[in-house]
Amino acid sequence: MHTGQPQDIAPADLPEVITRYLDAHRARDTATALATFRSGAEVTDDGSTHRGPQAIETWLNRAAGEYTYTIEPTGARKADEKRYVVTQHLEGDFPGGVADLFYRFTLGGGLIENLVIEP
Incomplete structure (x- = not known):
């Protein structure tokens, strides 16, 4: 039974894209x-949003x-078929030297339509 909660998955089980x-x-x-x-995709990183292929x-x-x-993946979760x-x-050598970040992907049409990177 699916509870609607994100499920832990192995990084190897992520969608190919x-x-x-x-x-x-x-x-x-x-x-x-x-x-x-995707051509109209958005990436948000470090508080800035980058829209479209040229900005990305x-x-x-x-x-x-x-x-x-x-950079090394340490975990993965599946919220639904798109997220x-x-x-x-x-x-x-970035400020702080070590960080664990969440890469939140939303897929559409077999490609990434949104990526949010945050602590």
Whole structure:
């Protein structure tokens, strides 16, 4: 019976498009990461929202070049067929040096339509 509560899942059980985004982001492969988003997608990170392919590409390039860090998924949850949350552990030369962030994905049409990254 489904209770409507998010369910823990293995990161390996995430939809392919999310795994492709996470792998591309980790490899700093902007073109592959960008291809996982719908044309009208939005990304919210660090309190700023980036809408559409050009703004998301700029965000991806800035995120890849601003700091050096490692990123590792430590957990995943499925809210429903469209909404997933991935917990990522980051370590690097950014302020604080260590962070655990929630990547909240909303899917549509087989692609990412919304991504919110927050502590």
